Amino acid sequence: MSDATPILTERPRPGILLIRLNRPDELNAMNVDLIDALHEVLAEVRDDSTTRAIVLTGEGRAFCAGLDLRGYGIPQGATEGEGRAQLGLRVQKHIAGLVDAFRGARPPIIAAVNGAAAGGGMSLALMSDIRIVSESAVFHAAFIRRGLSNCDIGMSWLLPRMIGFSRAAQIMLTGRSVDAAEAERIGLVSSVEPADKLLDVALDTAGAIAQNSPFGVWMTKEVMWSNLEAPSMRAAIDLENRTQILSSLTRDHKEAVVSFLEKRPPAFQNH
Numbered sequence: 648m649s650d651a652t653p654i655l656t657e658r659p660r661p662g663i664l665l666i667r668l669n670r671p672d673e674l675n676a677m678n679v680d681l682i683d684a685l686h687e688v689l690a691e692v693r694d695d696s697t698t699r700a701i702v703l704t705g706e707g708r709a710f711c712a713g714l715d716l717r718g719y720g721i722p723q724g725a726t727e728g729e730g731r732a733q734l735g736l737r738v739q740k741h742i743a744g745l746v747d748a749f750r751g752a753r754p755p756i757i758a759a760v761n762g763a764a765a766g767g768g769m770s771l772a773l774m775s776d777i778r779i780v781s782e783s784a785v786f787h788a789a790f791i792r793r794g795l796s797n798c799d800i801g802m803s804w805l806l807p808r809m810i811g812f813s814r815a816a817q818i819m820l821t822g823r824s825v826d827a828a829e830a831e832r833i834g835l836v837s838s839v840e841p842a843d844k845l846l847d848v849a850l851d852t853a854g855a856i857a858q859n860s861p862f863g864v865w866m867t868k869e870v871m872w873s874n875l876e877a878p879s880m881r882a883a884i885d886l887e888n889r890t891q892i893l894s895s896l897t898r899d900h901k902e903a904v905v906s907f908l909e910k911r912p913p914a915f916q917n918h
Contacts, residue, residue: 653684660853668704674707679719679741686748689745696862708763709763711771713766755777758775760779766799768787770805777837779848786825806819808875837852863894
């Protein structure tokens, strides 16, 4: 394992993509190669209806330690002689662009957090659709402990919506750690699992998602995220109504009804 392959991908089950962050000696810290690789693989599956769910985890004993403080590297498109602010903003956008990439991908993304998730690593977990963690997992809102704002890579938008403003403010302003037990108690994660069962549970969850119709899953993910930004309940319901009519016009909806009546598993074709 080396930085020559900053992420590893495999298809352990039908329709399931497993992504492993692969810089274990650096606790899977973010550098330009790792972020480029994540952007690339997410772009490949963004509109792929055959990839039904994604599991994201880390190699070794950490999920992701955040930004590699020994050097991030230069993103593509940077020009010689750019100022510090210009280059810094380019790096910032390179990483923060993952928020849209995670949200825009049709397959739901399950973060299987196998250890420390610090700074940008915590943000990676937050931008995932589901978080399942091992007993050794711990979240560090670490930006503020490095002299920076903790409002970074979507954290100031995502965390308050997940656990409430007061809890989020206390975590973000102090920079304290949140262990697996607390994360489950406050609703930050779906479940805490033994380390040797974590990946199986995440893959089982992905498999349960994959049993549903591709269009139904796509619309559920898309509308859930969109309605976090809806200005009113009425606007949210209007979007739900239109999406439900679209779903009802698919052949897969008819197949789901027929298979239920015939007491057999549905055979979805994304039609």
